[in-house]
Amino acid sequence: MGNVLAVAEQRDGALRKVSREVVWAARQLADALGGTVDAVVAGGLGVDAAGAKLGEVGADRVLVASDDAFARYAPDGYAATIAAQAKAGGYAAVIVAATATGRDLAPRLAVQLDVPLATDVTALEVADGKVKATRPVYAGKAIQQVVLDASPALLAIRPNTFTPGQCAKAVTIESIGAVAGAARVRVREVKAAEQGALDVGEASVVVSGGRGLRGPENFFLIENLAKAFGNAAVGASRAVVDAGWRPHADQVGQTGKTVSPQLYIAVGISGAIQHLAGMRTAKVIVAINKDKDAPIFKVADYGIVGDAFEIVPRLTEEIQKMRAG
Amino acid sequence: MKIAVCVKRVPDTETRVKIGADGVSIDEAGVKFVLNPYDEFAVEEALQRKEKAGAGEVVVISLGSDAAQETMRTALAMGADRGILLKADRIPADGLAVAKALAAELKDGAYDLILFGKMAVDDYNHQVGPMTAELLGLPCVTTVAHLEIEGGKGVAEREIEGGVEMVEFALPAVLTCDKGLNTPRYPALKGIMAAKKKPIEVRPAAFGAVRLKATSLVLPPERKEGRIVGEGAGAVPELVRLLQTEAKVL
Numbered sequence: 001m002g003n004v005l006a007v008a009e010q011r012d013g014a015l016r017k018v019s020r021e022v023v024w025a026a027r028q029l030a031d032a033l034g035g036t037v038d039a040v041v042a043g044g045l046g047v048d049a050a051g052a053k054l055g056e057v058g059a060d061r062v063l064v065a066s067d068d069a070f071a072r073y074a075p076d077g078y079a080a081t082i083a084a085q086a087k088a089g090g091y092a093a094v095i096v097a098a099t100a101t102g103r104d105l106a107p108r109l110a111v112q113l114d115v116p117l118a119t120d121v122t123a124l125e126v127a128d129g130k131v132k133a134t135r136p137v138y139a140g141k142a143i144q145q146v147v148l149d150a151s152p153a154l155l156a157i158r159p160n161t162f163t164p165g166q167c168a169k170a171v172t173i174e175s176i177g178a179v180a181g182a183a184r185v186r187v188r189e190v191k192a193a194e195q196g197a198l199d200v201g202e203a204s205v206v207v208s209g210g211r212g213l214r215g216p217e218n219f220f221l222i223e224n225l226a227k228a229f230g231n232a233a234v235g236a237s238r239a240v241v242d243a244g245w246r247p248h249a250d251q252v253g254q255t256g257k258t259v260s261p262q263l264y265i266a267v268g269i270s271g272a273i274q275h276l277a278g279m280r281t282a283k284v285i286v287a288i289n290k291d292k293d294a295p296i297f298k299v300a301d302y303g304i305v306g307d308a309f310e311i312v313p314r315l316t317e318e319i320q321k322m323r324a325g
Numbered sequence: 326m327k328i329a330v331c332v333k334r335v336p337d338t339e340t341r342v343k344i345g346a347d348g349v350s351i352d353e354a355g356v357k358f359v360l361n362p363y364d365e366f367a368v369e370e371a372l373q374r375k376e377k378a379g380a381g382e383v384v385v386i387s388l389g390s391d392a393a394q395e396t397m398r399t400a401l402a403m404g405a406d407r408g409i410l411l412k413a414d415r416i417p418a419d420g421l422a423v424a425k426a427l428a429a430e431l432k433d434g435a436y437d438l439i440l441f442g443k444m445a446v447d448d449y450n451h452q453v454g455p456m457t458a459e460l461l462g463l464p465c466v467t468t469v470a471h472l473e474i475e476g477g478k479g480v481a482e483r484e485i486e487g488g489v490e491m492v493e494f495a496l497p498a499v500l501t502c503d504k505g506l507n508t509p510r511y512p513a514l515k516g517i518m519a520a521k522k523k524p525i526e527v528r529p530a531a532f533g534a535v536r537l538k539a540t541s542l543v544l545p546p547e548r549k550e551g552r553i554v555g556e557g558a559g560a561v562p563e564l565v566r567l568l569q570t571e572a573k574v575l
Contacts, residue, residue: 002354026400055488073490075465098451100485103544104467107420107452111459116419116537124443130542137449141342143543146418149536183465185498188480189491199486205574221549241504248470248504249484250480254505255362262351274338280548284572292553299548301572302564306557314558318565322575 002033006085007096007105008041008054008062011073015041015050018097018202020057024164025124025157026095027058032126033092036060040085040176044071044079048173055171057164062171067178072187073101079108079179086113086298091152093131095185098156098203104157115150120258120316122281131155139277158203170310198233198251201281206261206282207250208235210275212268212289212308221312222267235259235279235293237269240256245314253278268308271296288312326381328371330405331427332364333394333416333452335341335391335447343543347541357486358392360399365441365509370472371440372404373507382406388426389416402519404514418448419537424456424528432461436497443468443501455490458499460519464523466492470505 006026007057008019019039028038039059041051043066051062065081086094086109094109096102098120110117123134131153148154200206207229209222219234226232236246238253252259254274264282268289269275276299279285287300288311297303304311336342336351337359345354360368368385372419375381385400388411397408411426415542431439439461441454451467460466470489471482477496482489512520523558554560569575 008545014366043517079459100468100483103451104455104483106464107424107455109457110421110452111424111456114421116421116452117452117456118537120449136545137542138340138342138351138447139338139449140545141340142344144349144418144539145540148538149538178445182462185466185492185494187490188493190485191489191491193487193489197487202486213570221540251504256456260450263568272339273341277338280545281455284568284574285548285551286568296551297551299551301551302567303551303553304555304557304560304564305553306560310558314561315564319562319575322565324568 002030002031002035003089004033004037005037005039005089006039006059007082007093007094008039008051009039009042009097009099009101010047010050013044014051015053018099020164021053021159021162022095022097022157023054023059024057027167029093029108029124029126029131033223035092038063038083038089040065040083042070042178044068044243051173052171054302055169056166058131058167058169059171060169060175063176064173065176065178069180070178072190075104075185076181076183076186077179078105079112080179083109083112084221086181088153088319093216095153096156098158099104100117102156105153105183108165110154113152113154115152115154115179116148118146119154119156121155121226136281139258140280141277158260160204171254177208197204198231200233200252200259201257203231204262205229205232206235206252206259207232207265207267208269209240209267209268210237211239219245221308225316225319228316228323230242230323266296267312269296270294271299326375326378326437326440328374328381328438328440329384329386329431329434330364330367330371330400330440331386332368332392332396332400333361333387333445334358335361335445338362339444344544349542351542352415360395360396361442361445363444363502364506366506367440367442368400368403368405368506369507369509370502374438374474384409386411386427386430388413388423388483390414394525397525398520399512401523402516403510404457404516410525410527411530412527413530417532417535418539419450419535420450421456422532422535424453424460426532427453427457428460429531431457438496441501454499454501461499462500464494464496467501468503469500472500472506482514504537520553
């Protein structure tokens with residue numbers, strides 16, 4: 001049996017982008033193992049409508065566990081429901097997203113299934129019938145390969161690393177029972193961040209600011225540039241988070257987030273080793289810094305030396321023009 | 326209030342990683358080791374909770390080699406009361422094996438609260454805390470950035486992508502701590518002196534089966550040499566052109 005279970009993630013009934021990546025990763029693994037892909041979605045009533053789209057990225061079947069109590073993330077209930085399906089389905093692998101929710105859920109699944117867990121996986125392969133996972137450690141300063149000697153192989157994949165292709169499947173949708181589980185904790189409320197604010201861990205463009213901005217009042221330059229891109233998140237160096245200019249949620253680096261966007265723009269960030277560790281897997285890196293010898297230029301694909309207060313507004317203008325045109 | 330804090334000895338975040346001769350771990354020569362930065366928030370939270378309760382005990386638990394005792398002394402110097410070292414020559418890559426060893430130690434400890442850092446900055450596993458909770462059958466909230474506990478019940482805030490979740494739980498519970506929860510204190514000289522006399526019990530770690538093994542560790546591929554597009558705002562149009570036509574990311 002080489003079937004794979006993909007754990008899709010939804011919020012407010014809408015699938016999150018990472019769910020397509022999880023299903024796509026499951027499709028690749030199932031093809032290597034000669035199996036099929038089941039995607040499981042836990043959510044509130046009506047969530048099955050969202051699940052149908054997962055056929056586009058390779059799901060053969062979408063299994064929906066809907067319950068009023070599942071509208072918000074229910075750690076114990078989600079774990080019990082998905083573990084029950086994982087046991088019943090006899091899967092070779094179970095894949096979740098290494099998001100705030102997935103990282104909370106996957107360890108619970110690991111215990112309920114009594115299997116080890118590989119987190120933050122960036123590549124997968126099958127060797128001698130076993131799943132091998134590649135994952136960055138030391139915030140990306142080194143790359144570890146691990147082999148999972150248990151069934152199912154439980155994996156949490158890093159967002160933005162498995163880019164979905166096309167794999168149209170005639171997907172069938174089935175309901176599965178929602179299991180309440182121990183319900184030891186309850187998500188009482190979700191406070192949404194500022195409208196439209198994107199998380200640095202998930203955005204395809206990240207614009208980060210550092211001490212070169214001289215003060216929190218100048219971060220509007222970074223915010224404006226991020227807005228000009230339309231799909232960009234605002235990041236920050238440890239120095240400015242420690243100084244209280246920006247929230248920790250924005251911090252990129254070894255004690256913050258490790259990001260892999262398509263484009264990373266570092267403004268006024270010198271490039272301490274713990275920061276570089278957090279963003280070196282970006283596809284393209286742009287650095288703007290007044291010090292031409294700053295270490296950030298060693299990892300940047302493109303650099304501009306000079307005053308961020310002149311360069312960033314000009315760049316914002318050019319991006320706006322480009323997107324308008 | 327009796328609180329356990331599980332801590333790990335890790336390389337300092339400024340470490341330049343070199344691969345060891347075994348090809349699966351880092352070369353530790355010349356590496357400075359520290360208390361895992363996220364564990365500092367856990368230690369601080371435990372101390373503040375005990376101080377607020379006016380009575381109790383903070384027990385620091387670590388799993389690792391004898392060298393981990395040095396790391397535990399940092400927590401003891403901050404104010405923890407005593408330590409337990411679950412001794413192992415090597416920490417397995419399998420987080421479930423580590424969680425089982427910790428759960429075996431914690432299960433009869435009658436702790437009101439068991440705290441972890443949200444992750445260790447070496448293996449990036451993000452899993453030992455919630456696994457330990459699940460093994461013990463205790464409520465668990467991960468990556469806690471704000472916490473209120475009153476009369477045996479708690480509300481924790483945790484950051485999720487684009488928002489914050491408010492999570493209710495009852496004690497005893499397991500929480501993993503994020504930056505922002507508090508400001509960890511620096512050990513004072515008096516604390517450092519006192520820490521030397523605080524007891525650390527040493528017992529062997531009981532892992533059970535290790536079913537996830539590291540097979541290789543390599544340095545990431547070097548990024549190819551980039552270039553300086555130019556100086557000042559005048560270089561912006563050329564940068565945008567390169568991002569569009571060469572890098573193709575716009």
